[in-house]
Amino acid sequence: MLKGIDNRLNAEVLHALRLMGHGDVLIVADTNFPSDSISRSTVYGKLLRMENLSAAETIDAILSVMPLDTFVDDFAGRMEIVGEPDTLPPVQEEVQKLIIKNDERKRPMISIERFAFYDFAKTSYAVIQTGERRFYGCFMLRKGVIPPEE
Numbered sequence: 001m002l003k004g005i006d007n008r009l010n011a012e013v014l015h016a017l018r019l020m021g022h023g024d025v026l027i028v029a030d031t032n033f034p035s036d037s038i039s040r041s042t043v044y045g046k047l048l049r050m051e052n053l054s055a056a057e058t059i060d061a062i063l064s065v066m067p068l069d070t071f072v073d074d075f076a077g078r079m080e081i082v083g084e085p086d087t088l089p090p091v092q093e094e095v096q097k098l099i100i101k102n103d104e105r106k107r108p109m110i111s112i113e114r115f116a117f118y119d120f121a122k123t124s125y126a127v128i129q130t131g132e133r134r135f136y137g138c139f140m141l142r143k144g145v146i147p148p149e150e
Contacts, residue, residue: 004091008061013048013125014125017066020143022126026066029059030091030137035129044126055132056094062128063102067144070104077110079117079138086111091134114138 001007004016020026024043029035031051039047050058069075076099078092088096092109100106112120117138121127124140 006056006061006064007048009065010050010054011057013050013062014065014127015145017062018073019044020066020125023072024143025067025120025123026062026141027124027127027141028139028141029121029127029129030055030064030132030134031129031130032133032135033121033127034118035127035140038121039078041122043049043060044121048055048119048126050128051131053130053132054094055091055130055134055137056098058128058130058132059098059139059141063098063139066141067146067149068070068099068103069142069144072142073105073107074140075107075142075144077112077117077140080111080113081099081139082114085113089134089136091132091137093141107121107142109137109139
């Protein structure tokens with residue numbers, strides 16, 4: 001246990017988040033996502049797990065230590081529902097509220113078509129598989145910067 005660190009974040013996840021730099025992408029995936037096979041193509045190269053948490057719980061913990069990128073429009077994204085790109089299921093609504101809470105500009109996540117999301121995930125820094133069982137609980141987060149102290 002560490003003081004000031006969300007106890008939902010395990011050592012492996014903290015290690016990967018610390019290694020990431022500005023602009024690097026993190027994928028947070030549900031239980032149905034092909035996380036293991038896709039994670040092998042990522043920069044980190046192995047799957048990270050937070051299987052005892054929902055997607056929203058996982059992202060809430062991550063955003064307690066990782067800033068979102070403020071320089072780009074694709075700072076956070078969600079996997080689109082096939083045939084319904086504008087629909088936000090409850091799992092995505094929960095995460096959108098967390099994104100708004102943690103984004104200075106209060107922007108909505110971008111939507112990414114399902115197969116484009118798979119391809120995008122392969123180029124990410126790392127994949128975290130959650131215990132989220134609801135469909136379309138897959139998200140991307142782009143790491144921002146922490147400004148110098150004044």
